[in-house]
Amino acid sequence: MVSPNKRRLVKKLFSEIEDVARLDRIESKIDSIRSLLIAAQKKDVYSTGEAAFTLKRTKKTIERLCREGRLQGHRTTGGRGGMQEWRVAHDEIERFRREGPRTSSQDDLAEAQ
Secondary structure, X not given: OOOHHHHHHHHHXXXXXXXXXXXXXXXXHHXXXXXXXXXXXXOOEEEHHXXXXXXXXXXXXXXXXXXXXXXXXXXXXXXXXXOEEEEEEHHHHHHHHHHXXXXXXXXXHHHHO
């Protein structure tokens, strides 16, 4: 005969397994929605916030990658107070998705073209 404590533990374990499966389904749906949003808002150039959302990174990470030259972007004067902001081209975002951050050898090739 199984003790009541073991039954509770088994019941709790199955409940947690169901929760994990539910979270996986939710994450899958979020990814689908994210893809639809990206497709609906295709632009030539993205702000760091838009690029961060698209690439599933933080805005600070996108700014750092641009500063380091690992994500090709350009600075524009904009926003409140005339602060400079990074802009990233759609083609560069697609390249980043396929290949990841640039390395120094890729930078040399990009500059040569």
